[in-house]
Amino acid sequence: MLELGLARSCSGRKVEDRARLFDVLSPYDGSVVGRASDIDCRTLAPRFDEGSRAARKLQNTQRVQERLRNWAAKIEARRDELARIVSVETGKPIRFARVEVATAVATLDAHVSCPPVPLVRDWPAAQSAFSILNWCDPVLSTVREAATVLNSGRALVIKPSSQAPLASRELAVLWNEGDEQDALLCVAPSTDAVGMLRAALMSSQVTEVRFQGSRDVGTFVSSVCHEAVVPVSICASERIPLVAHARADVSSRCDAVINRAFLPPLLSCAGRISCLYVHDSLADSLIPALIDKVSSLRVGDPLDDETDIGPVIDDVATALISEQVEDALYEGATLLGGQIVLDGRQLQPMVLDHAKPFMRVCVEDLEGPLLPVVRFGHPSELPSTACLTVDSLMQSVNHERFDWSRFSRQNAR
Structure with a gap:
């Protein structure tokens, strides 16, 4: 101590x-x-x-x-x-x-x-x-x-x-x-x-x-x-919408989304993702693949090198996330399993499908491993503010899941 x-x-x-x-x-x-x-x-x-x-x-x-x-x-x-x-x-x-x-x-x-x-x-x-x-x-x-x-x-x-x-x-x-x-x-x-x-x-x-x-x-x-x-x-803290609209290479796009939404090593250096906009033509293939990959993320002891997701910072943040998700589910969003999986402050990462831009979960600050997904059919449904695209993320990093542990070992030499 x-x-x-x-x-x-x-x-x-x-x-x-x-x-x-x-x-x-x-x-x-x-x-x-x-x-x-x-x-x-x-x-x-x-x-x-x-x-x-x-x-x-x-x-x-x-x-x-x-x-x-x-x-x-x-x-x-x-x-x-x-x-x-x-x-x-x-x-x-x-x-x-x-x-x-x-x-x-x-x-x-x-x-x-x-x-x-x-x-x-x-x-x-x-x-x-x-x-x-x-x-x-x-x-x-x-x-x-x-x-x-x-x-x-x-x-x-x-x-x-x-x-x-x-x-x-x-x-x-x-x-x-x-x-x-x-x-x-x-x-x-x-x-x-x-x-x-x-x-x-x-x-x-x-x-x-x-x-x-x-x-x-x-x-x-x-x-x-x-x-x-x-x-x-x-x-x-800035919150930025992320947009996926291209059909090709679903697996690589899922990895790019996970790296930015669930595995950012530096929370103060880049805008956090507020939600993921997915075009209707891509939704039925990308969202199940994304949920499957997110479910494989390891939650646990932050001192374990194998851990991907650590605990939520405090009970206030835990309660806020629970309220945001419950409000979204009441308004028509869907969650695999239908409820939050929470063990103390250990929160299983979630993809909240069928979210709407007006929901609290898309507007308020998020303090945990949660990604709302908003489906859209026409570009006019996208927010007027600046958005990131999954393609731009894929151009800035390798298409595979980025190995931050390897990065940290190289910088420790």
């Missing part, structure tokens, strides 16, 4: 022994996999002040890039441990967690490969940003936020998801080197997300609030920031 957040604060100072802790639970079996400091929102102001002081001493991005380069080397050296932390706290299958860590290192390599640039201080003295992250891809999200903000000459305080703070806190420990640049990056776990946001908005040092997560929460964060007249950057 991991116990993080007690050894160091964002600037390397000792945290008070009486700091509150909260348990981090495994989505797989509900066991306590770690504890993190529950930072009091009233203590955020000094962290922004320290970060801004460190940022104001930067004349160009060279020192930041050197520090990011060292950070990448530390992450690479601890890649297996970090992947395991991601897997136990988010339920992501371990082979996908390895892909996430490898992608994070590649992200840092890309940032440090650019030549240093001078920092023109023609804006106010405040030099801090505040970022709120959700539970998806905690290593990659933390690294991407840090590289983006620090390379702009500002400090960053990150409030990770209370469901998955352990990987972000471990990255903060790896960032520390015992000098003043430690204060450039602070990870502050807390169970009081609203209090942390309001504390950030009250700080004169914060020039930007950044958010990554669901559309509903993003709307709330944006509204609060606009009221406080603080710039905000929202990266809300």
